[in-house]
Amino acid sequence: MPPEKLRRPSKSLIGTLAENIRRLRHDRGLSQEELADTCGLHRTYVGSVERGERNVTLSSLELLAKALGVSVVELLTPEDE
Amino acid sequence: MPPEKLRRPSKSLIGTLAENIRRLRHDRGLSQEELADTCGLHRTYVGSVERGERNVTLSSLELLAKALGVSVVELLTPEDE
DNA sequence: TTGTGACTTAAAGTCCGTG
DNA sequence: TCACGGACTTTAAGTCACA
Numbered sequence: 001m002p003p004e005k006l007r008r009p010s011k012s013l014i015g016t017l018a019e020n021i022r023r024l025r026h027d028r029g030l031s032q033e034e035l036a037d038t039c040g041l042h043r044t045y046v047g048s049v050e051r052g053e054r055n056v057t058l059s060s061l062e063l064l065a066k067a068l069g070v071s072v073v074e075l076l077t078p079e080d081e
Numbered sequence: 082m083p084p085e086k087l088r089r090p091s092k093s094l095i096g097t098l099a100e101n102i103r104r105l106r107h108d109r110g111l112s113q114e115e116l117a118d119t120c121g122l123h124r125t126y127v128g129s130v131e132r133g134e135r136n137v138t139l140s141s142l143e144l145l146a147k148a149l150g151v152s153v154v155e156l157l158t159p160e161d162e
Numbered sequence: 163t164t165g166t167g168a169c170t171t172a173a174a175g176t177c178c179g180t181g
Numbered sequence: 182t183c184a185c186g187g188a189c190t191t192t193a194a195g196t197c198a199c200a
Contacts, residue, residue, distance in 0.1 A: 013139045013153060031163060042195055047164060055193065057136045057174080058094050072094055073154050112182060123176050128183065138174070138193070 016078050017061075018052035023079070024068045025050075039067035097159050098142075099133035104160070105149045106131075120148035 025035050032050065036043040041063060048054050049064070056064075058072075065072045106116050113131065117124040122144060129135050130145070137145075139153075146153045 013143055017139070033163075042197095043163095044165080044197080045195060048166090051165080055138045055140050057138050057193070058098070058142075059136050060194080061139075062094055073157055076153060076157070114182080124183095125177075125185085126175055128185085129175095132184075135174075141174080 012052075013076060014052050014055065017056065017075055018050050019079065020075050020077075021046075021064060021068070022050045024070060024075075028068065035064075035067055039063040093133075094157060095136065096133050098137065098156055099131050100160065101156050101158075102127075102145060102149070103131045105151060105156075109149065116145075116148055120144040 021035075025032070030038075032046050033043040036046040039046075041060065045054070046064075049056055049060075061072050061075060065075050068075070102116075106113070111119075113127045114124040117127040120127075122141065126135070127145075130137055130141075142153050142156060146156050149156070
């Protein structure tokens with residue numbers, strides 16, 4: 001086993017999620033409110049997720065992934081892999 | 082883009098997680114209680130997660146992944162990819 | 163358009179037990 | 182060893198007024 005090979009310092013999951021959501025949302029030219037509406041969540045809730053303030057559950061993760069058109073795994077995977 | 086090509090009906094995330102945890106735990110020869118102790122969660126909780134009854138949070142996901150020696154992404158990825 | 167504090171309600175997660 | 186239940190505590194979900 002190539003020991004611990006290419007591991008990065010590894011941001012927290014929550015931080016990775018926050019960055020990915022914000023980036024993907026911007027890519028799609030959406031406001032927080034538009035994204036929130038699309039996935040049936042509240043604007044301020046999406047905002048707090050993007051700020052890494054929430055320990056989200058799988059169900060919220062699924063809603064966000066669906067609204068952004070990506071997989072849950074993509075949402076949790078750091079950009080520069 | 083190979084359009085939607087190899088996509089399976091896609092089990093629920095929670096179901097996939099449940100299966101993966103149980104499989105990995107068995108692979109390691111652990112009881113639910115041993116796994117629970119290792120990750121600092123409760124035995125009854127781990128049991129209910131394995132039964133697919135829980136909407137786990139990212140932090141619990143991280144604890145379980147760490148205790149099983151896999152990544153969070155692996156926990157959420159269906160076996161037969 | 164977004165951040166934030168304060169808030170209520172729903173569910174995550176614990177702990178006791180039983181078969 | 183595990184499934185399951187009931188009672189419980191803690192925290193995420195979800196909303197709002199305001200900057």
